[in-house]
Amino acid sequence: xxxxxxxxxxxxxxxxxxxxxxxxxxxxxxxxxxxxxxxxxxxxxxxxxxxxxxxxxxxxxxxxxxxxxxxxxxxxxxxxxxxxxxxxxxxxxxxxxxxxxxxxxxxxxxxxxxxxxxxxxxxxxxxxxxxxxxxxxxxxxxxxxxxxxxxxxxxxxxxxxxxxxxxxxxxxxxxxxxxxxxxxxxxxxxxxxxxxxxxxxxxxxxxxxxxxxxxxxxxxxxxxxxxxxxxxxxxxxxxxxxxxxxxxxxxxxxxxxxxxxxxxxxxxxxxxxxxxxxxxxxxxxxxxxxxxxxxxxxxxxxxxxxxxxxxxxxxxxxxxxxxxxxxxxxxxxxxxxxxxxxxxxxxxxxxxxxxxxxxxxxxxxxxxxxxxxxxxxxx
Ligand code: PLP
Numbered sequence: 001x002x003x004x005x006x007x008x009x010x011x012x013x014x015x016x017x018x019x020x021x022x023x024x025x026x027x028x029x030x031x032x033x034x035x036x037x038x039x040x041x042x043x044x045x046x047x048x049x050x051x052x053x054x055x056x057x058x059x060x061x062x063x064x065x066x067x068x069x070x071x072x073x074x075x076x077x078x079x080x081x082x083x084x085x086x087x088x089x090x091x092x093x094x095x096x097x098x099x100x101x102x103x104x105x106x107x108x109x110x111x112x113x114x115x116x117x118x119x120x121x122x123x124x125x126x127x128x129x130x131x132x133x134x135x136x137x138x139x140x141x142x143x144x145x146x147x148x149x150x151x152x153x154x155x156x157x158x159x160x161x162x163x164x165x166x167x168x169x170x171x172x173x174x175x176x177x178x179x180x181x182x183x184x185x186x187x188x189x190x191x192x193x194x195x196x197x198x199x200x201x202x203x204x205x206x207x208x209x210x211x212x213x214x215x216x217x218x219x220x221x222x223x224x225x226x227x228x229x230x231x232x233x234x235x236x237x238x239x240x241x242x243x244x245x246x247x248x249x250x251x252x253x254x255x256x257x258x259x260x261x262x263x264x265x266x267x268x269x270x271x272x273x274x275x276x277x278x279x280x281x282x283x284x285x286x287x288x289x290x291x292x293x294x295x296x297x298x299x300x301x302x303x304x305x306x307x308x309x310x311x312x313x314x315x316x317x318x319x320x321x322x323x324x325x326x327x328x329x330x331x332x333x334x335x336x337x338x339x340x341x342x343x344x345x346x347x348x349x350x351x352x353x354x355x356x357x358x359x360x361x362x363x364x365x366x367x368x369x370x371x372x373x374x375x376x377x378x379x
Pocket of ligand 1: 011012071072073074075077099101141143144145172174175195196204206
């Protein structure tokens, strides 16, 4: 076996699990008909999509008729925020640490962005001040993609109910699904988005749960698929692959969380012990199990990632823009980190295929790489 290194970037994307891959191949080779067609192969394809809808409904705590298949987290988030705005007008509200798939549409629509505490958790007083009769959608993520911090969604729902009677609650559960029981933890949300490639499914596939009665307008118009909310020929293989991966998560999540939290703790504690001045962002107990996020003063993330890659450790900085260049993280800025510390951030994200050897390798490599960069003065 070639050495594939220690892949600690599961928050960016996960490998396709065997179950998803096995479920997808026949969809490409045998059941390739357009599922909206009238003949037998089309009906068979449609049946597989309906089965997948049942699985995703169970996974998200929704009814099958409330699931809208999308092209991933970005589309689901945009459909929730902009689709709600199209249907109901008014004002959109989100937290300052949302993924850009939420933040950008909220800002584009002239919405309100709510501050977070230094922990990364939403400031409930600031949220209360942003809520009123004009607000039609509140979007607060379940778990953050950079720090792994989990938001108090029930409290957010309660605030929205009491202060913004026209508002529906959307939660971006893209980074939560592999770790948290989204069906129960997002039960208070009206709109819930997930993305398959963050939990062992294929890229370019996702789902948005839209609770019955929520007024939402489509962003894509055309053939009227997905109850008119998402036109376009179904990505049948992707949908079936996502459902297969979701079934694996539902069966294995509780065990994986325990196993991976132990490995994550060993990794984070090991780095805090071995690297002088290392800072862990946010309270670990408030994070999803697979997330370790640290900042190293006197180091540039980009240079660190380069050294790590050279030593076979694959990770991320807090944030990167589409060009590949490192942007200062809006999440760390919102948490009050100055550029010096935020510029040396490192996100190590574990996933279902992470083993102890990956952690050993990261622990063997990262302290030396930080020391080397500090000695060269690259910070
Ligand atoms: N929301 C969060 C929290 C994410 O982490 C991501 C991906 O990194 C997205 C949305 C976008 O999902 P996708 O890559 O499926 O468009």
